[in-house]
Amino acid sequence: MKWSFNNDRPIYAQLIEQIQQGLLNGKYPPGSSMPSVRVLALEAEVNPNTMQRALAELETQGLLRSQRTAGRFVTEDETMIQKLKEDLAKSHIRDFFDGMRALGIERDEALALLRDSLAGDTGGEEGNIKTKEVRS
Secondary structure, X not given: OOOOOOOOOOHHXXXXXXXXXXXXXXXOOOOOEOOOHHHHHHHHOOOHHHHHHHHHHHHHXXXXXXXXXXXEEEOOOHXXXXXXHHHHXXXXXXXXXXXXXXXXXXXXXXXXXXXXXXXXXXXXXXXXXXXXXXXX
8 A cells, every 4th residue: 555644634644544445445355454553654654653543543433443362353344334435435525515616616517517527528618617706
């Protein structure tokens, strides 16, 4: 997994998100054993305490479970993984619409742009976008 971090948010929060992505994209399948804290910290080039904090939060969320002598394992609860996927998708959708509003594009216009984009019909439509006046 390629780890990347921004300076605008805590590293442990970004670790949580990237491990969640790994759960969703199959890097860490349901029921599989997670690499150790040290291995993950070395891969991500972060302090092991930071990685431990992220993994502990994922345990609190129920996405990982610990077995005393065997390490951490990914949940086998497919419903929980599906809920995570839906929650993250909804978050991305909210971010998209927030970004569109910041451009002065309302919901219906943004949906039309999405439909056009998915249909591959973006030619000539750019000039028809109605924007709301933004006051400073």
